[in-house]
Amino acid sequence: MKSAVESLSPTRAKLTVEVPFDELKPSLDKAYKTIAQQINVPGFRRGKVPPAVIDRQVGRGAVLDQAINEALPKVYVEALRENSLEPLAQPEIEVTRLEDKELLEFTAEVDIKPEIELPDYDGLEAKVEDLTVTDEDVEEQLGNLRERFGTLADVERPAADGDFVSIDLVATKDGEVVPGAEVAGMSYQVGRGGMLDGLDEALTGLSAGESAEFTSQLVGGDLVGEDVAVKVTVNGVQEQELPELDDDFAQTASEFDTVEELREDVRTRLTRGKRLEQATEARDAVLEALLEKVSVPLPETMVTDELNARREGVEQQLAMAGITMEKYLEDEGQTIEEFEADLERRVRDAVAAQFLLDEIAKREELGVEQNDLSQHIVRRAQQSGQDPQEFANHMFEHNHIPELVQEILRGKALATLVESAVVTDASGNHVELKNLRPDGSIGEPEAEAEAAEAEPESAEAEPEAAEAEQADADK
Known part of the structure; x- marks a missing residue:
């Protein structure tokens, strides 16, 4: 061979491969045997039809096609190895020359990993925000804790912000009730938001037995995004009564005897959380500093595919949350053009970072141990809410283990970058980074142990933390 x-571009190559017919003989023999099992020829047992008879009955061309299709994948992989090319996608293969019993020639165009000249990445400099926990932060957390232990009492007055109301609600379009848009006896906290635009304003000032009508847009169903008429009726109003923030409350709501001990524990937990946020910010800032030092050619097909995948992911998340893209952009203060530009920038940075981290992993001769893979599988399973064994079985059955290994190698390369980096906060203080796991993700053993032992209510109170961890996994 x-x-x-x-080289068609820094990220695309064209292979031209010539294969002598002698090297195709094993594939030809296999093709003849396969076809012999598939045809019936008078005078010959199935599977014992001679090649010459098959050529007459089926045609030499059909045999050659089957032999070439069987041989091409192996020959293509060998040609990649011979030329030290790393493909990023399936090739476009074309047979350009076929001389029976003489020669096979084909071309293969394929996106490849670009050659990157790594810059000096030892001692990269990055800045992060100061780690601060204010008294207001502590009091806010204590207020949330008091709300968890609060009680509700009926009141004979109009509903106000923060009150809980029992409501009946119905949405109509052209006088007809919208299917699925009618509820009765639902409990709702005024001012909470997240249900229908205009609902909080309509409820404020209504007493039990009173109704209000307003126009809004549904966030789900067949009429999502369309204007509908909404009527809401208040059945009852309840006021939340919060317990006093004193030693008795501390003993009821925690393992502490005094409110000062509780307050100090809240501050410690907030500080730990801020430290993890700072470590995540530092990791991302170090990677950004590396990206600024080198220009990485990117395969446009790969960028386009990743853009489409991320755009679809955003749309699915918004649909699950019952939010339209228009509403999301309005809340973010973005135009669709700004959203698309920001998404493309982040995708291009992510693809470039993958290539850089792959090269660093090679240079540093990083490896993956069985324990690394086991821990990574468990963490990925936890992030997706799956049983670790079921997740592992799925990964093995669908041959995704190489992808997981590559994720671990990239994480280790990122950890190598961060460990040697010089990171300072906005005040100029050196930031110690002790929260990186070996795979480059952020974690703190003590915090994780506490999270594992936490009550269900505590876990449910921190959905944003779970979303942030999933975002880390996607990088």
Whole structure:
């Protein structure tokens, strides 16, 4: 076999491969045996039809096609190895020359990993925000805790912000009730938001037995995004009564005897959380500093595919949350053009970072141990809410283990970058980074142990933390 490579661009190559017919003989023999099992020829047992008879009955061309299809994948992989090319996608293969009993020639165009000249990445400099926990932060957390232990009492007055109301609600379009848009006896906290635009304003000032009508847009169903008429009726109003923030409350709501001990524990937990946020910010800032030092050619097909996947992911998340893209952009203060530009920038940075981290992993001769893979599988399973064993079985059955290994290697390369980096906060203080796991993700053993032992209510109170961890996994 002879092969030559032509560079079409820094990220695309064209292989031209010549295969002598002698090297196709095993595939030809296999093709004849396969076809012999598939045809019936008078005078011959199935599977014992001679090649010459098959050529007459089926045609030599059909045999050659089957032999070439069987041989091409192996020959293509060998040509990649011979020319030290790392493909990023399936190739576009074309048979350009076929001389029976003499020669097979084909070309293969494929996106490849670009050659990157790594810059000096030892001692990268990055800045992060100061780690601050204010008294207001502590009091806010204590207020949330008091709300968890609060009680509700009926009141004979109009509903106000923060009150809980029992409501009946119905949405109509052109006088007809919208299917699925009618509820009765639902409990709702005024001012909470997240249900229908205009609902909080309509409820404020209503007493039990009173109704209000307003126009809004549904966030789900067949009429999502369309204006509908909404009527809401208040059945009852309840006021939340919060317990006093004193030693008795501390003993009821925690393992502490005094409110000062509780307050100090809240501050410690907030500080730990801020430290993890700072470590995540530092990791991202170090990677950004590396990206600024080198220009990485990117395969446009790969960028487009990743853009489409991320855009679809955003749309699915918004649909699950019952939010339209228009509403999301309005809340974010973005135009669709700004959203698309920001998404493309982040995708291009992510793809470039993958290539850089792959090269660093090679240079540093990083490896993956069985324990690394086991821990990574468990963490990925937890992030997706799956049983670790079921997740592992799925990964093995669908041959995704190489992808997980590559994720671990990239994480280790990122950890190598961060460990040697010089990171300071906005005040100029050196930031110690002790929260990186070996795979480059952020974690703190003590915090994770506490989270594992936490009550269900505590876990449910921190959905944003779970979303942030999933975002870390996607990088």
